[in-house]
Amino acid sequence: MSATTIEYKGSGDHRVNMRWLQQALEQDLSPKEISKSTLNLGSEQTLLGDIFSITGKLSASEITLKNSTPSLDYVGIGLPSGRTLSVEGDCGHYLGQQLAGGRLICTGSALHYAGCNMQAGSIEIMSNAGDYVGGSIAGNRRGMAGGRLLIHGDSGDFTGDLMRRGLLMVAGNIGDHCGNRMIAGTITSMGSVGENAGNSMRRGTLLFPSKPASIATGFSDCGRHSLGFLPLLMRDIRAPESAFQTLHPMRRRVQRYLGDASVDGQGELLIWIG
Amino acid sequence: MAIKLVGAQIYDPVHQIDGKKMDIGIDQEQICNADALAPDCESIDVSDCIIMAGAIDLHTHIGGGKVNIARTMMIEDHQAHLHHGDHQCRSGSGHAVPSTFTAGYRYAEMGYTAGFEPAVLPVNARHAHMEMADTPMIDKGGYVLLGNDDFLLQMMRDGASQSAINDYVAWVLNASQCIGIKVVNAGGVHAFKFNQRRLDVDEVSTASGVTPRQIVNVLSRAVYELGVTHPLHVHASNLGVPGNFETTIATMGAAEGVPIHLTHIQFHSYGTEGDMKFSSAACEIAEAINKNKNVTADVGQIMFGQTVTTSGDTMMQYYGHEHASPKKWTVMDIECEMGCGVVPFRYRDKSFVNALQWSIGLEIFLQVNDPWRVFLTTDHPNGAPFTSYPHLIKLLMNRSFRNDHLSNLHPEAQRMSNLSSMDREYSLYEIAIMTRAAPSKILGLADQGHLAAGATANITVYRKQDDIEKMFAHPAYVFKNGKMIVKDGKIIETVKGVTHVVKPDYDKSIEKSLRTYFDKFQTISLDNFKISNDEMEECIGSRVVEHPCKKT
Numbered sequence: 001m002s003a004t005t006i007e008y009k010g011s012g013d014h015r016v017n018m019r020w021l022q023q024a025l026e027q028d029l030s031p032k033e034i035s036k037s038t039l040n041l042g043s044e045q046t047l048l049g050d051i052f053s054i055t056g057k058l059s060a061s062e063i064t065l066k067n068s069t070p071s072l073d074y075v076g077i078g079l080p081s082g083r084t085l086s087v088e089g090d091c092g093h094y095l096g097q098q099l100a101g102g103r104l105i106c107t108g109s110a111l112h113y114a115g116c117n118m119q120a121g122s123i124e125i126m127s128n129a130g131d132y133v134g135g136s137i138a139g140n141r142r143g144m145a146g147g148r149l150l151i152h153g154d155s156g157d158f159t160g161d162l163m164r165r166g167l168l169m170v171a172g173n174i175g176d177h178c179g180n181r182m183i184a185g186t187i188t189s190m191g192s193v194g195e196n197a198g199n200s201m202r203r204g205t206l207l208f209p210s211k212p213a214s215i216a217t218g219f220s221d222c223g224r225h226s227l228g229f230l231p232l233l234m235r236d237i238r239a240p241e242s243a244f245q246t247l248h249p250m251r252r253r254v255q256r257y258l259g260d261a262s263v264d265g266q267g268e269l270l271i272w273i274g
Numbered sequence: 275m276a277i278k279l280v281g282a283q284i285y286d287p288v289h290q291i292d293g294k295k296m297d298i299g300i301d302q303e304q305i306c307n308a309d310a311l312a313p314d315c316e317s318i319d320v321s322d323c324i325i326m327a328g329a330i331d332l333h334t335h336i337g338g339g340k341v342n343i344a345r346t347m348m349i350e351d352h353q354a355h356l357h358h359g360d361h362q363c364r365s366g367s368g369h370a371v372p373s374t375f376t377a378g379y380r381y382a383e384m385g386y387t388a389g390f391e392p393a394v395l396p397v398n399a400r401h402a403h404m405e406m407a408d409t410p411m412i413d414k415g416g417y418v419l420l421g422n423d424d425f426l427l428q429m430m431r432d433g434a435s436q437s438a439i440n441d442y443v444a445w446v447l448n449a450s451q452c453i454g455i456k457v458v459n460a461g462g463v464h465a466f467k468f469n470q471r472r473l474d475v476d477e478v479s480t481a482s483g484v485t486p487r488q489i490v491n492v493l494s495r496a497v498y499e500l501g502v503t504h505p506l507h508v509h510a511s512n513l514g515v516p517g518n519f520e521t522t523i524a525t526m527g528a529a530e531g532v533p534i535h536l537t538h539i540q541f542h543s544y545g546t547e548g549d550m551k552f553s554s555a556a557c558e559i560a561e562a563i564n565k566n567k568n569v570t571a572d573v574g575q576i577m578f579g580q581t582v583t584t585s586g587d588t589m590m591q592y593y594g595h596e597h598a599s600p601k602k603w604t605v606m607d608i609e610c611e612m613g614c615g616v617v618p619f620r621y622r623d624k625s626f627v628n629a630l631q632w633s634i635g636l637e638i639f640l641q642v643n644d645p646w647r648v649f650l651t652t653d654h655p656n657g658a659p660f661t662s663y664p665h666l667i668k669l670l671m672n673r674s675f676r677n678d679h680l681s682n683l684h685p686e687a688q689r690m691s692n693l694s695s696m697d698r699e700y701s702l703y704e705i706a707i708m709t710r711a712a713p714s715k716i717l718g719l720a721d722q723g724h725l726a727a728g729a730t731a732n733i734t735v736y737r738k739q740d741d742i743e744k745m746f747a748h749p750a751y752v753f754k755n756g757k758m759i760v761k762d763g764k765i766i767e768t769v770k771g772v773t774h775v776v777k778p779d780y781d782k783s784i785e786k787s788l789r790t791y792f793d794k795f796q797t798i799s800l801d802n803f804k805i806s807n808d809e810m811e812e813c814i815g816s817r818v819v820e821h822p823c824k825k826t
């Protein structure tokens with residue numbers, strides 16, 4: 001069976017809301033039906049067929065979005081399990097929001113709120129991501145709630161804001177306020193981390209190769225430890241092909257900080273040693 | 275611009291016109307005698323339509339602090355309901371608590387031309403007016419909140435005369451640019467701040483030393499003696515508490531015969547019978563309304579689904595927070611003048627209590643005999659969003675539709691309700707009374723709510739169809755001040771409304787003691803507190819239309 005592709009033909013001047021793809025998948029629409037439906041671009045309306053060309057059937061499990069640009073928002077929103085969406089190019093905001101078990105790969109960078117409120121599944125971003133990766137849209141009580149979010153480049157500020165469960169891996173550097181208001185889950189990186197890490201963190205694990213530029217004031221140093229669970233965690237961290245595979249699978253020695261005492265204080269910040 | 279609407283059936287209860295075929299003329303902003311128009315003026319054939327005046331919602335939370343808090347809290351509501359802009363309308367979002375533009379558009383699309391915000395805090399009046407000015411298409415007005423403010427309670431404790439209290443009430447009305455006075459859980463919101471968890475009508479608040487009855491009494495008298503048309507707008511004590519119908523009837527009595535309006539009375543009509551110790555007291559409440567001609571009420575009907583409750587009643591909202599869905603809420607003080615509580619809520623038809631609440635609202639509608647004294651509201655968004663009005667109208671007009679819905683509810687609630695035995699079906703004439711004629715009368719809007727020559731040309735034209743809900747949801751045409759703003763249920767022109775106010779006279783010497791109070795306790799100075807007509811028009815963005823007060 002030939003692959004299903006969606007090619008973006010628009011100018012990139014308008015923000016394009018890609019929720020239509022979620023609806024089209026749910027309703028199993030034919031490319032013809034989709035092409036005829038309307039799409040709002042700012043205060044204008046256009047036919048979907050005018051800015052996207054679709055080949056193949058949307059019932060296919062693997063779909064490729066070609067020629068993606070940062071003007072495409074909500075790419076792969078709510079993608080259900082059993083579906084793979086490969087995005088060729090960059091993405092706009094809210095990439096993979098509320099991901100529901102699907103697999104999402106973006107060959108370029110994503111803007112803010114990538115993987116926010118994702119429930120399950122996996123997102124892989126080959127380049128960088130903006131702020132609030134794995135976080136929450138304003139007003140929600142929980143951020144990322146499951147699955148694996150892997151960024152091969154850098155991520156912005158408020159990475160993992162309100163994160164509830166799952167594994168968030170950044171091979172590059174992380175911005176300020178990492179793990180802000182984190183409820184549970186794991187964030188790890190291979191690079192540097194900015195200011196105020198772990199602010200208002202209740203539970204969960206931050207695992208970094210070096211101390212962040214600053215740590216939230218409610219953390220205290222609990223000394224050096226050899227933690228038996230780390231080799232188990234390493235299995236998950238080393239599973240996907242990434243820079244994390246250079247870590248030794250049996251590593252377990254860390255400097256441990258606990259916080260943030262201003263909230264629950266059961267979060268841990270672990271820094272590799274030795 | 276002159277337009278003639280030809281051949282429709284007219285429903286104009288102010289002039290006892292009940293479905294008569296007549297032509298309606300529009301000359302500029304006003305309704306005129308159709309025969310007086312030039313024969314070659316634009317005429318629209320509306321012979322398959324009915325015409326009513328533009329509808330007026332006398333109790334809808336569309337502007338002010340807590341509405342804004344509700345908007346920010348109900349992010350799900352806004353994410354799920356995005357409204358794209360086009361060349362006519364701006365973009366917006368939300369269903370239960372829509373953004374300002376969306377609220378204006380949705381009202382206009384249903385043929386509403388005015389809506390009144392019932393909870394304007396004096397100190398937040400400027401913000402409330404700004405938000406309302408931002409709400410296009412409809413005229414607005416506000417009821418300003420008193421009865422939990424330190425100044426009034428202090429006056430009462432000091433034994434101030436009724437005339438001194440009248441001066442204060444009039445001063446607040448003038449300063450806040452409102453059209454009426456509202457009291458929410460009289461004295462109770464204040465008492466709650468001092469850790470009192472309940473306050474019944476005749477219970478002395480340990481914090482203020484006065485009873486809710488005394489507060490309702492002096493305020494209803496003040497409004498009456500000042501000649502303000504809209505009676506004191508009362509959110510009674512004990513909202514939502516089983517057995518509260520007795521409180522409600524006692525509150526009616528507190529007015530001692532002067533006009534009093536009880537709002538969202540459905541939430542105040544509960545008994546304690548049955549195994550669940552929760553029952554309908556709609557019959558007792560309707561009987562009390564029927565008997566006491568000084569009493570009017572709006573229902574505050576609930577509808578099933580997601581909404582958010584926003585109220586100044588921190589005492590009762592605090593109890594409600596346990597039922598918050600989604601689970602987030604806030605209860606806060608506002609500048610020691612009042613409070614505010616916002617609790618998201620999902621009414622479920624399979625819940626015994628919610629199902630009975632639904633039934634109690636309808637029982638009140640059907641048992642109050644005089645449609646001039648009962649108003650169609652859902653206490654938007656507390657009972658349901660205002661967009662459910664067409665559905666509510668169908669429930670009132672169609673008995674079998676109503677009973678079909680009833681039969682799907684929690685079985686115990688069905689058993690406890692005598693709704694199915696009620697035969698009454700509202701007529702179009704009665705709907706026109708409830709939604710147009712009576713609100714304009716009770717608000718003192720002489721030029722609105724009717725269709726006689728000289729009235730403001732706020733007109734709604736509905737295309738007759740079998741499904742009354744569809745008819746009321748999508749009017750064929752809506753005219754606002756003579757301009758066609760909606761055609762076939764779609765907005766074709768956006769307009770701005772005005773703000774309706776009253777400005778009763780008072781003895782200016784009240785400012786002396788107020789100034790001392792402001793200097794000592796308030797967060798802004800007295801002179802900055804007052805909102806002038808010029809500020810309303812030039813800064814806030816809504817022109818003021820003043821309505822006269824009766825001399826008593």
Ligand SMILES: [Zn+2]
Pocket residue numbers: 333335392537538653656
């Ligand atoms: Zn209300």
